[in-house]
Amino acid sequence: MALLLSVLEQGMIYGILALGVYITYKILDFPDLTVDGSFPFGAALSVRMIGEWGLPAVLTLPAAFFGGVLVGMCTGIIHVKLKVRDLLSGIVMMTGLYTINLWVAGTGYVPIFNKETIFDNEMVNSIVPSYLFQFKNVVIIFLITMAAKYLLDWYLRTKSGFLLRAVGDNDTLVTSLGVDKGLVKIVGLSIANGLVSLSGCLYAQQQRSFEISIGTGAVAIGLASVIIGTSLLRKITLIRVTSSVIIGSIIYKACIALAMYAGVSANAIKLITAVLFLIILVIGMDKKRR
Amino acid sequence: MLKLINISKNYNPGSVNEICLFQNFNFTVEDGAFVSVVGSNGSGKTSMLNLICGSIGTDYGSIMVNNEDITRQKGYIRHRRIGRVYQDPAKGTCPSMTILENMSLADNKGKPFHLGRGVSKGKIEDYKVLLRSLNLGLEDKMNIQVGSLSGGQRQALALLMASMTPIDFLILDEHTAALDPKTAERIMELTEYIVSEKHITTIMVTHNLRYAVEYGSRLVMMHEGKIILDESGEKKKLIQTGEIMDLFNKISVECGN
Numbered sequence: 032m033a034l035l036l037s038v039l040e041q042g043m044i045y046g047i048l049a050l051g052v053y054i055t056y057k058i059l060d061f062p063d064l065t066v067d068g069s070f071p072f073g074a075a076l077s078v079r080m081i082g083e084w085g086l087p088a089v090l091t092l093p094a095a096f097f098g099g100v101l102v103g104m105c106t107g108i109i110h111v112k113l114k115v116r117d118l119l120s121g122i123v124m125m126t127g128l129y130t131i132n133l134w135v136a137g138t139g140y141v142p143i144f145n146k147e148t149i150f151d152n153e154m155v156n157s158i159v160p161s162y163l164f165q166f167k168n169v170v171i172i173f174l175i176t177m178a179a180k181y182l183l184d185w186y187l188r189t190k191s192g193f194l195l196r197a198v199g200d201n202d203t204l205v206t207s208l209g210v211d212k213g214l215v216k217i218v219g220l221s222i223a224n225g226l227v228s229l230s231g232c233l234y235a236q237q238q239r240s241f242e243i244s245i246g247t248g249a250v251a252i253g254l255a256s257v258i259i260g261t262s263l264l265r266k267i268t269l270i271r272v273t274s275s276v277i278i279g280s281i282i283y284k285a286c287i288a289l290a291m292y293a294g295v296s297a298n299a300i301k302l303i304t305a306v307l308f309l310i311i312l313v314i315g316m317d318k319k320r321r
Numbered sequence: 322m323l324k325l326i327n328i329s330k331n332y333n334p335g336s337v338n339e340i341c342l343f344q345n346f347n348f349t350v351e352d353g354a355f356v357s358v359v360g361s362n363g364s365g366k367t368s369m370l371n372l373i374c375g376s377i378g379t380d381y382g383s384i385m386v387n388n389e390d391i392t393r394q395k396g397y398i399r400h401r402r403i404g405r406v407y408q409d410p411a412k413g414t415c416p417s418m419t420i421l422e423n424m425s426l427a428d429n430k431g432k433p434f435h436l437g438r439g440v441s442k443g444k445i446e447d448y449k450v451l452l453r454s455l456n457l458g459l460e461d462k463m464n465i466q467v468g469s470l471s472g473g474q475r476q477a478l479a480l481l482m483a484s485m486t487p488i489d490f491l492i493l494d495e496h497t498a499a500l501d502p503k504t505a506e507r508i509m510e511l512t513e514y515i516v517s518e519k520h521i522t523t524i525m526v527t528h529n530l531r532y533a534v535e536y537g538s539r540l541v542m543m544h545e546g547k548i549i550l551d552e553s554g555e556k557k558k559l560i561q562t563g564e565i566m567d568l569f570n571k572i573s574v575e576c577g578n
Contacts, residue, residue, distance in 0.1 A: 190435035200415045209401035209431035
């Protein structure tokens with residue numbers, strides 16, 4: 032049961048990250064490596080706010096989101112205004128964010144064991160009966176994930192969302208529509224990294240600690256989730272693609288959990304992630320060829 | 322009125338591959354004119370359209386629209402009053418979006434970052450009427466992705482989208498070149514219908530000499546960045562495809578093509 036709950040919790044937390052990666056990878060067609068920096072950025076910001084500043088945990092959610100928006104905006108400006116290639120813009124930001132994350136968090140490892148988090152605070156503890164305490168995290172994460180998903184669904188159906196979808200598909204058309212395609216890309220990258228940072232914020236509070244290395248491979252996890260979700264569930268028309276991406280993330284986390292359950296060492300997880308990611312990519316490409 | 326005044330444009334300046342495309346090039350298009358532009362490859366037809374649309378910049382000279390200098394205006398701002406249809410049907414539409422969503426995108430031309438509903442329900446009937454005018458049955462397929470349409474259907478949709486909102490100019494860049502003869506014919510009929518219905522000033526670049534002769538009120542032939550033939554009115558009506566073909570062959574021999 033604990034394993035299942037852990038898979039669901041982490042699957043949904045990384046599901047929010049995957050929503051961000053879905054925007055950059057699938058919609059904008061932009062391989063955004065900023066994710067490896069913006070995920071720990073949200074985590075660093077939340078532990079600083081909770082730990083050192085003693086702010087209510089609920090404030091970390093908008094702070095992490097808007098912090099991530101700023102990070103994404105910087106990537107967008109580097110790419111669009113300074114004309115640096117997409118991959119390199121992400122690498123520049125990811126590298127710079129490593130130091131910024133250390134500054135924000137204070138050190139490379141910050142525990143927040145005795146602090147109130149979004150999952151463990153007076154209000155939540157008074158509402159949830161003690162026999163349901165073990166489901167507390169999963170319910171809160173579910174609510175936040177669904178809020179992120181529905182807000183993104185709503186945005187993608189707005190006029191502005193239409194432009195975002197159009198720019199990755201055919202940026203010539205966006206220019207023909209009298210809109211600055213660069214600005215649309217910046218908006219897309221901002222929203223994407225806002226979601227990734229929000230995901231990092233939840234992750235740090237679920238783990239009750241911040242570690243500088245949590246961002247390593249975050250983009251690969253996000254991409255794997257997007258590819259699993261969109262290729263496995265694409266035939267089920269009733270499910271929106273955003274839901275598929277979140278389900279993809281849960282499936283991915285389940286695979287990793289099974290590997291660990293089967294006795295694979297925790298040190299080998301990144302390698303397993305890379306191999307799993309490669310397999311998913313190859314299967315994805317094979318399907319495309321057919 | 323559109324005016325290109327003393328335009329000069331060099332490609333790859335300062336390198337061994339430097340090409341002088343335009344030298345003191347002048348071109349004027351009166352309001353309401355339908356100009357067909359022909360010429361061999363490399364004659365500067367598409368480059369002229371790119372200069373007008375702001376896709377490439379000028380080295381010297383100015384571009385005026387209704388006495389307003391737009392030479393330094395960014396391409397996306399110029400497009401707010403220009404509709405452009407490209408040779409590739411994929412360039413004028415969004416393949417992963419539905420016909421309805423594409424129509425709605427085009428309907429919101431020049432209005433960025435509006436958080437209102439992407440498709441206004443009240444407009445769906447209007448879109449249906451517009452699609453019906455294409456006579457391709459697209460009004461019954463409004464919720465299918467544009468990527469699944471044929472090249473001709475996509476080009477017809479692109480043409481409709483480019484001319485949906487009020488525009489000063491319609492720029493057609495070899496828009497029938499990638500289509501089979503029957504579909505190309507249909508797209509040309511649609512072009513004429515839309516242009517005459519909406520009285521849009523149109524510049525059409527084409528390699529099809531017959532279309533250039535049959536359609537439009539003015540015929541321009543370009544060669545090495547210069548206009549070598551410019552006929553309109555009664556004189557244009559008297560031009561035969563054979564004459565244009567002879568002139569075309571003559572300049573091709575001169576350039577060794």
